[in-house]
Amino acid sequence: YEFLDWFFSQYNAVLEPAHYSLWWDNVIFYREIEGAENLVVAYTVERAIRVAMEHGAGLLVMGEHGYREWWWAGSPVASAEDTTVVDRMNALLELVGADLRMGRTPIPGEWEGDWAYMVNVTKDWMVDHPITRGVSHFTMAAFELAGFMTIYENHTFVFVGTPAGVNDTLIESPHPYPPNAHLVYVLRHPGAYKIRLHFYRWELEPNYVDAIYIYDENWTLIDWFNPDHHGASGSDLWTEWVPGETVYIVLTSDSIHDGSWGFRIDMYEWCVADGAYPIAYALNPYTEMIKPVIAVDDVLPDYPEAAVVVIGDHQQFSNYFFSHWIPVRFETGLEYCRWDIPDLAVALLVYATGFWHRVAGGEDSWRDWVVNNMTLVEQFIAACEDLGIDVSAARAKLDMAEAELEAGDSLLEELGCVGAPEAWEHYVKALQYIKEAFDLAVDAAHDTATSLKSEYEAKHDDVVASIDEIAAAGIDVSAAYDYLADSERKKSEGDRFLEAFDPEKPETAVALLNATKCYREALDLLDAAKEAAKSAARDEAEAWIEEAEAKLSEAKALRLAPADKIEAAEAALSEARSAFDAEDYLTAIDKAKEAYDLAKDAIKIAHEREEEEARRWTYIYIGAGAVAAIVVVAGLALWLRRRA
Numbered sequence: 001y002e003f004l005d006w007f008f009s010q011y012n013a014v015l016e017p018a019h020y021s022l023w024w025d026n027v028i029f030y031r032e033i034e035g036a037e038n039l040v041v042a043y044t045v046e047r048a049i050r051v052a053m054e055h056g057a058g059l060l061v062m063g064e065h066g067y068r069e070w071w072w073a074g075s076p077v078a079s080a081e082d083t084t085v086v087d088r089m090n091a092l093l094e095l096v097g098a099d100l101r102m103g104r105t106p107i108p109g110e111w112e113g114d115w116a117y118m119v120n121v122t123k124d125w126m127v128d129h130p131i132t133r134g135v136s137h138f139t140m141a142a143f144e145l146a147g148f149m150t151i152y153e154n155h156t157f158v159f160v161g162t163p164a165g166v167n168d169t170l171i172e173s174p175h176p177y178p179p180n181a182h183l184v185y186v187l188r189h190p191g192a193y194k195i196r197l198h199f200y201r202w203e204l205e206p207n208y209v210d211a212i213y214i215y216d217e218n219w220t221l222i223d224w225f226n227p228d229h230h231g232a233s234g235s236d237l238w239t240e241w242v243p244g245e246t247v248y249i250v251l252t253s254d255s256i257h258d259g260s261w262g263f264r265i266d267m268y269e270w271c272v273a274d275g276a277y278p279i280a281y282a283l284n285p286y287t288e289m290i291k292p293v294i295a296v297d298d299v300l301p302d303y304p305e306a307a308v309v310v311i312g313d314h315q316q317f318s319n320y321f322f323s324h325w326i327p328v329r330f331e332t333g334l335e336y337c338r339w340d341i342p343d344l345a346v347a348l349l350v351y352a353t354g355f356w357h358r359v360a361g362g363e364d365s366w367r368d369w370v371v372n373n374m375t376l377v378e379q380f381i382a383a384c385e386d387l388g389i390d391v392s393a394a395r396a397k398l399d400m401a402e403a404e405l406e407a408g409d410s411l412l413e414e415l416g417c418v419g420a421p422e423a424w425e426h427y428v429k430a431l432q433y434i435k436e437a438f439d440l441a442v443d444a445a446h447d448t449a450t451s452l453k454s455e456y457e458a459k460h461d462d463v464v465a466s467i468d469e470i471a472a473a474g475i476d477v478s479a480a481y482d483y484l485a486d487s488e489r490k491k492s493e494g495d496r497f498l499e500a501f502d503p504e505k506p507e508t509a510v511a512l513l514n515a516t517k518c519y520r521e522a523l524d525l526l527d528a529a530k531e532a533a534k535s536a537a538r539d540e541a542e543a544w545i546e547e548a549e550a551k552l553s554e555a556k557a558l559r560l561a562p563a564d565k566i567e568a569a570e571a572a573l574s575e576a577r578s579a580f581d582a583e584d585y586l587t588a589i590d591k592a593k594e595a596y597d598l599a600k601d602a603i604k605i606a607h608e609r610e611e612e613e614a615r616r617w618t619y620i621y622i623g624a625g626a627v628a629a630i631v632v633v634a635g636l637a638l639w640l641r642r643r644a
Contacts, residue, residue, distance in 0.1 A: 046095065053096060056305035060352035062314040063089045063102040065113030065154035072150075086111050086156070094162075098297040098308040099193075099276035101159040107238060108166050108269050114157040116140045116293050116312050118282035129279040130356050131294065131309070131347045133416025138344045140282045140293050140313055156312040157291035160278050161193045161241075161271030171197075173251050173262030181253040187265075192245040193273035199225075199237045203261035206232040209254040212263055214239050217246035225263075241271070275299025296351070309352040347417035356417050359424045366427040367412075370405050373431065374398070377438045380509065384441055387516050389448045394441035401433035438506065445512035449498055452519035456491055456526065463526055467533040473586055475540050480533035487525030494518030537585035544592035545580060548573050551599035558606035560613070565605065569598035 053059065067081040089102040090111050104114035118125075118140040126132040140155050171185050189195055197214065202225055204210045210232075212225040223240040224230075230237060251262065276299075278292030297308040350356050360367045377398060384391045408426035411419030467484065471477045497515035502508045552569050555561045576591035 049092075049096070053300075053303040053306040056354050058306050058352035058354050059092075059096055059098070059308045060348055061089055061092060061100075061102070061308070061310045063156055063158075063310065063312050064314045065103070065115055065156040065312075067113060067115075067154045069152040070150075071152065074150075083112050086113050093308065093310070096306075096308060097300050097302050098310075099160070099162040099271075099273040099299075100295050100297050100308060100310045101162070102310065102312065103156045104159060105163065108163060113154060114159070114291065114312075115154045115284060115287075116157045116282045116291070117154070117284055117286070118293075121280060121282055121293065125281045125283075127277075127279045129296070130360075130412075130416035130420075131296070131344075131351050132279050134414070134418025135343045135347055138280075155293070155314075157282070157284075157289075158278065158293055158295045158310050158312050160276050160292055160295050161273040164192075164270055164272045166267055166269045168267050170264070170266060171249060172264040175261050176257070176259045177251060177253060177262040179253055179255050179257035181251055183251040185249040185251075187247045187249070187268060189245050189268070189270045191272070192270040194241040194243045195245070195247050195268055195270045196241045197239045197247065197249070197265050198267045198269070199235070199239070200264045200266040201235045201261070202230075202237075202263035203233040204263075205253065205256070205258050205260045207254065209252060210260065211252055213250040213252070214242060215248040215250065216242045217244040217248075219248065238269070273297075305354065307352065307354065307357075309348055311348065343418045346421070350417035350420045355424075356420050359420045359427065360412050366424055366431075367405075367408065370401070370408075370427050370430045370434070373434050373438075374401055374405065377434050377441070380438065380513075381441050383510075383513050384445055387448070387513060387520070389441075389444050389516065391441045391444050394437045394444065397433050397437035397440060401430040401437060404430035404433060438509075442503075442506075442509045442512065445509065445516060446501070449494070449512050449515040449519060452516060452523065453491075453494065453498065456487075456519055456523050459523070459526060460488075460491075463530045466530060470533045470537045470586065473537070473540075473589065475533075475536050477533045477536050480529045480536065483525050483529035483532055487522045487529060490518050490522035490525060494522060534583070534585065537589070538580075538583075541576070541580050541585040541588035541592060544589050544596065545573070545576050548576065548592040548595040548599065551596050551603070555599040555602040555606065558603060558610075560609035561602040561606035565598050565602035569595045569602060571595075572598055 049059070064085055066083050066085040068079065069076055070078040086103045093100050093102070101111065102113075103111050105111050120137050121140055122137045123132075126135065167189070169187065171187060173181075173183060177183070187195065187197070202212060204212065204225060206227050208226055208228075210226075213221060214223040216222055222242045226232065247268075249265070276295060276297040278295045280292065280294035281290050282293040283290050293313070294309070294311045296310075300306055300308065358365055362368060377394075381391050381394050381398060384394075404426045408423035408430070411423040411426070464484065467477050467480045470480075494515045494517075497511045497518060500508055500511040501515070548569070552566070552573060555566055555569065572591050572595035576588045576595055579585070579588035579591055
């Protein structure tokens, strides 16, 4: 059983060709168990269908009316009608829980074929749906001329809905009904998909004014009673189905009254249709009835991943092979028709197998994968670009993926299911390009991150040595050490992100972006540390140069300052300025200090010379005073002597 379940779960669709030999309880696999008495493995058609649909397979039912005629040389020679075909198709639809049936139900509980004749169903008769979007036309007539033999086959309309119950009611006119009447009656059944009424009896005056009209909730005429339609009187008749949950019954009469009885409605039948809907219609020109010929049910309670597609013509796939003009006999004579419907054959299979939903059906479809993955890769590439990572090659691949997505979308929009196989190929290519774009972006991000890491490691020791050298000169570089510590922390954080990246796990690629960001910040902080130390050294050198300049100016102002010292100080100061301009601030500091010391020495020597000179002039002054005193004394003595 496990093997058989696996086998039937691999099918994309279950095709019911209405073969008379196939019935749900027919055994399609039978094997006796060796060594076990009366023990066998028996696998039925029903189980195969259920297993396949549980795994997402679809059901495509291609029905027929059950009636066919054989004509030879223009005369009928044989005919056959078998309602078993309709019963079996409806049993299958009921089996899988579809709100669709084949044919018509003349009375509750009984079904028969509902003749659908339309040589060419064109776009005007189709609803815009993935199945019909790429179909130009198809036929619902099977009259084929083969030599002298003409084969007439009837196809059938599709019934949308599942009869849910028959309810008793009583809606009746006055007996007899009055002249000049316009009597309106309403029947509602909330939740009904469609309703039909049972007329227990009706009797109208046999003219064309006295009539009974049946309208839907939009006041669209659905059925009527007059002498030409259902007759002026009768009993036990079910009306046509009225769409919606509301039915309006209108009785009209002329001014002449003959005592006609009126009508009585004694019950109604209602249908449900959860997820079922028609997508193509046909006209029976003999009954002037327009009804569905293709319908879909997307909601199956027991098989949520499956869908049912029903078409009332079992020859569509046979017609697939008749893509040439063939003679067809009509009442007007022999005509040549082209029953070329490969688009419809493809569309029916694409939708029934679930391929349409896997390609474009929303969540978890191929298109959904393309859009979601493209969005994610676009975000990743944009993040790389924001970080300055060169992902131009990845961007080009992503543009190619977007072009494939647009090509696939265009096919689905124009052709629906018919374009799905080709659209799928575009989506596959798009996913390939998206993967290539992602791989290129990841490689670029990885190269950038590892390159930044190497750059940091190459610069780190030199920066540390530079800061330490400046610190050894007695300069305060605490801010630089703070930046250095922060950069080392950021670098360690980047290392952790880089280690978190696993090439086998695409979801870890974002770690490369974080690593790149961390390494960039670490390098910026490392540069800031170097610049802080450099700035401290620059400020120190600038201060020493200013002090040396001031001291040299002071020395130059002294008359007795030694020229050699001044010259040496100027030379040292010039070297300090040159070193400062070259951003060799430690040398600038040393030379400025040298210039300062030389200027200081020059000042000291100048002061010593000034003091020596001052002492020498004092001796001269004292000697001169003594001589003057001697001269004065001598003169005074001479004067006194002369006076005496």
